[in-house]
Amino acid sequence: MADKVLMKGNEAIAEAAIRAGCLHYFGYPITPQTEVAAYMAKKMPKIGGVFLQAESEIAAINMVYGVASAGKRVMTSSSSPGISLKGEGISYMAGADLPALVVNVQRGGPGLGGIQPSQSDYFQSTRGGGHGDYHMIVLAPASVQEMAELTVKGFELADKYRMTAMILADGTMGQMMEPVSLDFDVTPPPEKPWATTGTKMQREHNIVNSLSLVPEELEQLNFKRYEKYAEVIKNETRYEEYMVDDAEIVIAAFGIAARVSKNAVNEARAQGIKAGLIRPITLWPFPTAPFKKAAEHAKQFISVELSMGQMIEDVKLATECKVPVTLCNRAGGMIPSPELVLEAIKKAHKNGGVD
Amino acid sequence: MAVVFDKPHALIDVPLHYCPGCTHGIVHRLVAEVIDELGIEGRTIGIAPVGCSVMAYNYFNCDMIEAAHGRAPAVATGVKRADPENNIVFTYQGDGDLASIGMAETVHAAARNENITVIFINNAIYGMTGGQMAPTSLPGQVTQTSPYGRDPKLCGYPIKVCEMLSELDGAEYLERVTVNSVPHVRQAKKAIKKAFQNQLDGKGFSLVEVISSCPTNWGMTPQKALEWIEEKMIPYYPLGVYKDRSAEKEAE
Secondary structure, eight states, X not given: OOOEEEEEHHHHHHHHHHHTTOOEEEEOOOTTSHHHHHHHHXXXXXXXXXXXXXXXXXXXXXXXXXXXXXXXXXXXXXXXXXXXXXXXXXXHHHHTTOOEEEEEEEBOOSTTOOSSBOOTTHHHHHTOXXXXXXXXXXXXXXXXXXHHXXXXXXXXXXXXXXXXXXXXXXXXXXXXXXXXEXXXXXXXXXXXXXXXXXXXXXXXXXXXXXXXXXXXXXXXXXXXXXXXXXXXXXXXOOEEEXXXXXXXXXXXXXXXXXXXXXXXXXXXXXXTOOXXXXXXXXXXXXXXXXXXXXXXXXXXXXXXXXXXXXXHHHHHHHTTTSSOEEEEEOOTTOXXXXXXXXXXXXHHHHTTTOO | OOOOOOOOTTBOSSOOOSOTTOTHHHHHHXXXXXXXXXXXXXXXXXXXXXXXXGGXXXXXXXXXXXOOTTOHHHHHHHHHHHSTTTOEEEEEEEHHIIIIITHHHHHHHXXXXXXXXXXXXXXXXXXXXTSBOOTTXXXXXXXXXXTTOOOHHHHOOOOOHHHHHTXXXXXXXEEEEEOSSHHHHHHHHHHHHHHHHHHHTTOOOXXXXXXXXXXXXXXXXXXXXXXXXXXXXXXXXOOEEEEEHHHHHHHO
């Protein structure tokens, strides 16, 4: 087994990005993700890479747009309010089919909100976040190890599908320290014949563009992009199941909420309650299949979230409302305790799934 | 028969969508001539954000990027830094784009002395959206959104971009030119060529502000619009070199 190092989640993202061949990082300070920028500022100049502190999140995402156009692996990171500012650029990248990695270490909102962990950007990220019809691949790590691994995966998927991939973490994931193995297999970037690297007077000029003024043509572009999204849904949906096979009460939770919920499931099992957990790792595409399957035997689903209830809508859609789905949540930077989740499980069990 | 005049190779031989009498065509041609003369078409990447020139990607033969409104200097920063040895990067921006929505990107690219070339078309109006007040519209100028004339008490004064950027230590070269007469066109070409040559020489941020006409939205004939540049625009926006750091250093 490879050696492990003790790292903060934010640092693990930065180091994994470098190992994935990302030599261009653009950012702007915002808590609780600033360690990504700090790590890049230290490392990039030593390895011939580029770290640039942009004048704003808007500038940073447009610098990403530029490097992505030029065909190189590139990333930016921010936290909730900053991600809102990047929304314009992310939409343009979707329209121009550019690959890049965007990291959102979420904090509580809306507005300036607070700086404590949150999952309240679920809607924003899984529905695209900016204007227009598009999606990002949204990856939700639940450990520092996954912060690193999904960063690598994010670059690979972004290149494979010419899409933005997003790491949707939260303040806990960004700030906590865990041992990490940084020994990954990395798929190098594919050839990018579409990139604006200069014609070398050997080919027609390439154009990176999201403008399309003829509605019939723009419609076709949207149709084509959604065919690509269908491939992503088919090939790239990821999730973890924990004691779901015979579960009567099934928790849906991602990120830090999934870790808390796992404790609650263990305790519930110890008390003789058949509880289980489905942890989506891709939030888009959402893992519909395991929820549909679990709905055949579960009496109730509980969506555990650090928000006012956002993923719960996808759980209801996935289970086609065949069984009740309830919410167990904290918001504004608060984290549900295992006791709170256990209480919700016990209540559901007592009511026989009709809570 | 000997060819005495031809279209530059860097300009694609298609009809431009610009209005009759608009000076975009002249400036496009000057940029393309410079790209030809410097032999850099194969390594040049142009960036045209939102505005009348948003479809410049259909006209220049080099690789082209369409960018979000105002963000071209940030996109150019990314493209340049992706391969600084090879990529020659220029942005082509209007006044609303560069001096209003994209002012932060403009100022900071200049402050960083980002090694890019910026072609700034100042025609004192938003052309593409049909003639609204621009950050560079003159006091008293009638536009769709200043129907009683631009009132500085209400909406402030025009922004003089070259003068403003000349205060930054970062910027390498800033010159304001116009294209309303043959001598002025020749001077404009010299400035544009220098702005590209500076990038080749690694000198840094070079911006050429081109005072341009918009006959359609000014409500004038093309000829009258060129005269209006002379009578109204140039007195407010004096032509000349506002900064040339390398020349200043040599003079010291």
